[in-house]
Amino acid sequence: MDFKKTNAPVTTITRDVRPIENRTGNIYESVVLLSRRSNQISVEIKEELQKKLEEFASYTDNLEEVFENREQIEISKFYEGLPKPTSLAIEEFLNDKIYWRKPEKELE
Secondary structure (H helix, E strand, O other): OOHHHOOOOOOOOOOOHHHHHHHHOOHHHHHHHHHHHHHHHHHHHHHHHHHHHHOOOOOOOOHHHHHHOHHHHHHHHHHHOOOOHHHHHHHHHHOOOOOOOOHHHHOO
């Protein structure tokens, strides 16, 4: 998923829980789904950031290189400015972009 092109809010907002509850019929089930998706998003973002920062990895650190690496600082600032994984998960959930199923219903 392209996290840069999302409409998820960057700051905390108050949400009506009824639309979240109505998707599954149970608010607790919805929260579990959002939690799991949020963890997935967090891992994806972290892996992407690590790949980008590996380009700047230096095994002979000196003080001048640490302060002069502006590209690395800009990349880090960009990722800090992204919406939180929870906001991204809620946005996906409300826009029907998350697939889930109930395994216990499939067994019947």
